[in-house]
Amino acid sequence: MDVAIIKYNAGNNFSVLCALRRIGVEAVVTDDPDRIRRADKVIFPGVGEARAAMEYLTAHGLDGVIRSLRQPVLGICIGQQLMCRHSEEGDVDCLGIFDVDVKRFVPSGAVHKVPHTGWNNISVVRDGGVVPARLDGSYVYYVHSYYVPVNEWTDVVTDYIVPFSGAMRKDNFYSTQFHPEKSGGVGSDILKHFIDL
């Protein structure tokens, strides 16, 4: 199994690399288009800011590379958001794989703080995605201020201020808003499931 993690300016690559090692998978971290295209599986991780990330991807020609991939691709956190049409974070056009716009959470009082930080549970609303239906109700780790509204590609819904997309899928593109690499045993299970797709 050849797994490539896309190297760019918004990746927590080392954490994803470590999480894959814990399930016995050795991945390469690379921004080389040929190396990425050749991989069996591609992971597009992220911790960062949307505009700066998109500018970096465009400047390095990685936007076109990601769009053209045919193997299973997993976008994590801001990776999921960058796969959408547009983000309110930095008012920037993104990759447009999912035809939906990324919104900012509006905080409300002591109950609904932003960023949405911590463990929240998931509802699997559509099977066949990166999150197997048997994990319905599990807790996963989120940390984000922007979200993708529920849409026709949504596989997993989490409720925080509004119901939003916890995971999505369209053709060979998969995504999670939460961090499987930081979600304990459940997260390892989801990464394993992606590797086995």
Place this chain on the structure above:
Amino acid sequence: MLAKRIIPCLDVKDGKTVKGVNFVNFRDAGDPVALGRRYSEQGADELVYLDITASHEGRGTFVDLVSRVAANVSIPFTVGGGIHSVADVETLLNAGADKVSINSAAIRQPELIGGISLRFGAQVCVVAIDARFDGKEWICYLNGGRIPTERRLNEWAYEAQERGAGEILFTSMDHDGVKTGFACEALASLSDRLSIPIIASGGAGGKEHFLDVFTVGKADAALAASIFHFNEIPIPELKKYLLDNNVTVRF
């Protein structure tokens, strides 16, 4: 529902856990990585590692430790102690830390908060505040509680939020180590004022203190050290108790 978080805090000096850790039948208690894994397996939601090493050489040891934690622990962890610049933060994040906690450095150079937040995102930047009640107001302190400042708790926490902090870690120096409960009144007032999550610290002695800090104190997370290190309150037992009392926790 977003779960309330339970966070064990480990003080690290020269790569070893300090504060006598007393786990029955747990030989590796002095090893911060083994202890972190143990807490993670018990159901801790996050970990905090505070570097209390003073020497320059010890610093390198801590960065190496951060990488080993990242490799071995599958839950998020925050690191703090000795962070003075965006470059320090970058070193620790590259080593695999998820968040950094800044305390005195944030009061001395508040622009550091914005610097971290803009570069890495607000979620990375935890601003830690040590404060003591003088009978009238909550006064913020520097250098592990040794130097009082002109800053007041609510006003400084709000400023930190506006400058880009992703979370506030508030330690009540009056409650720390006393084990009679958290500073719930001050926490609730802080929580009502801010729109970012608050981690409560100082005062945990019994399970009921955690129930109070989440209900009365409106905290989003609670941090403790010795009661976990000495296994006075095992984490699974604490979480069961909170669940039985209708507090949402990850189980």
